[in-house]
Amino acid sequence: MKKTGKTNSAMRRFILTLLFLTVSAITIAACGSEGDTTTGEDGKLVVTATTGMIADIAAEVGGDRVSVTGLMGPGIDPHLYKASQGDVKKLDGADIIFYNGLHLEGKMGEIFEKLENSKPVVAVSKYIDESLLHGNSSVAGGGAHDPHIWFDVKLWMSAVEVVRDTFKEKDAAGADYYETQAAAYLAELEELDAYATRQIAQIPEKSRILVTAHDAFGYFGEAYGLQVKGLQGMNTMSEYGSKDVSKLRDFLVENEINAVFIESSVSSKSIESVIEGAKELGHEVKIGGQLYSDAMGDPGTVEGTYIGMVRHNVDTIVSALK
Known part of the structure; x- marks a missing residue:
């Protein structure tokens, strides 16, 4: 009888442990389904951007809900830039990657392709109508476009919208916050465009x-x-x-x-x-x-x-x- 009691006790512990692990797994999955989880220790979205201009947008729109790292600092030529091992680590550890596109970061294309199956890898130029882009005859074979879109402030405003919409999709709980942040920044860019003119x-x-x-x-x-x-x-x-x-x-x-x-x-x-x-x-x-x-x-x-x-x-x- 004692042997049977020990067996039943062990069985109960096993069943309770199994139930605990099952409930934990369900809880984690449920949390992950609510606008996706973030990897930052402080709960913020971890964002890596290629150029400083893009990192600036992410910081302005993301505000307190994001942690932003820009890969290319002052004086860096993105046309010639090669990602270091440290850069690859930052890209791999990000929740979202933003890049310019239009072949500005030509040497990083393969890295983006490898990562886009595991996380959002987003070109901020994607909302721009192709008819508004300038051709680039300097590229062998032609057909490419001028990537320097940030120098037309109105074109660059579309990049802000891309960042805003990406944040909203990844972090649904912060959708209203991102809308407010983006609206304020877009108003500043309207003023900048008028100033330049x-x-x-x-x-x-x-x-x-x-x-x-x-x-x-x-x-x-x-x-x-x-x-x-x-x-x-x-x-x-x-x-x-x-x-x-x-x-x-x-x-x-x-x-x-x-x-x-x-x-x-x-x-x-x-x-x-x-x-x-x-x-x-x-x-x-x-x-x-x-x-x-x-x-x-x-x-x-x-x-x-x-x-x-x-x-x-x-x-x-x-x-x-x-």
């Missing part, structure tokens, strides 16, 4: 010619009424030669352009060769200032935000060309 209009029409090291400002020029010339193509991977230097030099001389601009993420050596060439022909050209093209400024500075970056560029261009 108003300031650029102060430049005499004949002087509205923007010359830079690489052709990153096509959307900016179209949006705000500037003719744009770049020594390199839209992608800094494209080569330039002495003919390109001579052609741009002659353009400066013929159009009596007195100021060109360097970029924070591109070597100034190329544009300096154009300046020197113009000088040999008796035409003085100065560097009108440094613009932020493919990367923002240092964290903690005004230029370390998207709005601050655009305002800096606008003010620098107007000051030099006005």
Whole structure:
């Protein structure tokens, strides 16, 4: 009888343990179904973005409900960027990955493909109508588009909507919060767009010619009424030669352009060769200032935000060309 009692007791413990594990599994599954779980220790969505401009959107829209990491810091050229092992770890540990798309992060394409089956890997350019995109003849075979969409503030507003909608889908409990955050930020971008239009209009029409090291400002020029010339193509991977230097030099001389601009993420050596060439022909050209093209400024500075970056560029261009 004692043996039977021990057996029954052991059986009861086994059944209770099995029931506990079953209930725990059901509870975990139920929690996961409510807008998805987050991996952050503080319960926040863990977000990894490629460029600083995208990370800035995620931080503005996500607010207190997200933890954002940007891979590419100040002075980094995304066209040439290769992900480090640390970057891969950040991407792997994220709940959501945001990237620009349009081949800006061309060297990271395979990484995105491997991760998109396990988590949202979202191109912030996906809402933009293809008819609004500029072609990119500098890419072998053609057919690609200019990826520098952030320089038309109205186009970049669609990126904010992509981030907002992705957050709402991943974290349904915070949907109203993301709507409110996005609406406030979009209002700021409306003001930024109006500011750029108003300031650029102060430049005499004949002087509205923007010359830079690489052709990153096509959307900016179209949006705000500037003719744009770049020594390199839209992608800094494209080569330039002495003919390109001579052609741009002659353009400066013929159009009596007195100021060109360097970029924070591109070597100034190329544009300096154009300046020197113009000088040999008796035409003085100065560097009108440094613009932020493919990367923002240092964290903690005004230029370390998207709005601050655009305002800096606008003010620098107007000051030099006005």
